[in-house]
Amino acid sequence: MATKTRPPTIADVARHAEVSIATVSRVLNGTVPVQLEKAERVRVAMAELQFVPRSAARMLASRKTNTIGLVFSEIGGAFFPHLLKGIEAQLHVAGYELLIYSTHIDHPIRRKPIGEHNTDGLLVFTTSLELEELKRLYNLNFPIVLLHETPPVGMNIPVITIENKDGAEMLVSHLIEKHGKRRIVFLRGPDGHEDSQWREKGYREALQAYNIPFDPKLIGVGGFEEDQAFAAIQHMLADGVEFDAVFAGDDDASIGVYRALKQAGRLIPQDVAVVGFDDVQFSRYLSPALTTVRAPIEEVGREAVRQLTRLMNGEQAEALTLMRTELVIRESCGCSLTSNESIQIKEEFLSSTRR
16 A cells, blocks of 8 residues: 655755754744745745645635635726626626735735635736745645736646737738728737737737738837826827827727827827727727727636636636637727717717716
C-alpha cells in the first residue's frame, strides 16, 4: 500500500529557507517586522514546498462562505457596470454573494484582503493580480477564473474573453473599404491589457489586408479612458499628424476623441471618422451616434460565474471561452442611418430617461 506524502510543515519551510521557525512564524502572522531578504526567502520556500498554513488548510477543507470574490484593477468607465450586472445576475441564480476588491491598475499588490479566507472562488480581471499571488492561490487548488487575460505558462486556469482581434479587423476594414480611409489612428488601452493588444493586432491585420503601410505616428495611448484619449488626439493635432479616422480603442476613449476633434473644429464624420469598441449604452446617444463593435460584456460576466461554480463543485471547466463580437454601424464612421433607425434610437433614449 502506498504511503501518503506528508504535507510540509513550518519546520520544513524554515529549513528550506535557512531561517528559524520563529522567523517563518513572524512572516505568516505579519505582526513583527522581518528583514526583507529573509521574508522573501520564506515566501519562496512556501511557494516551492506548496506549504499551506494549518489555519488556511482547515478553512479550505471545511469552511464554505457562499461568497465569490471579484478582483478588479480599477472600477471606472462604462464597461464595469455591464460586467458587474452579468456577474450579479448569475450569482443570484447560483445562490452566492459577491465580494469586490479593487486596486489601481498601475500598482497591483501581492496579497489582497480577498481570497481563500473569505471566498469560495475568485473571478480575476486582467492585470489585477500579481503573478506570485496567482501562483499561491493556484497551488492551493483554489477555484479561479480569469477574465480577459491569458493564464501564465503552466497554470491551467479557465479564461473568459471576447473576439477582440476579429472585431477590430471588421471595424477597420469597414473604414477602409466603405469610406476610403487610409490614415487611421489607433489608441492603445492600458499597458499590459490583452484586449488592447488583440485589438491592435486586428487593426494591423486590416491595414495589411488592404496594403496600407503601418505608420507608428498614428499610434497613441488612450488608456480606455476619456481624458487620456483627449490628450492623445490633441498632441497629434498639435504635431501636425495627418489622419482621416480614429479607432479610439473603446467607447469611453471615443468621448475624449470627440472632445478633441470638436475643440479643433474638425467635423465628425465629414473631416474625421471615429469608431469605438464595446457598444456600451451611451454610444448610440453620442452626436453623431458612434459606430462600434458590440461586445457581450454582460454575458462574459454570467459565463465567468458559470465556469467558476463548476470548479467549486469539483467539475471540469472550459479552458477557454471566446465570445463573438459584431459590428454596429452608426453615423460616426460616415454611414447614414435610415429615418426609422433614428426614430427608434430617440424613443429608446426617451424611454430610458423616464425610468
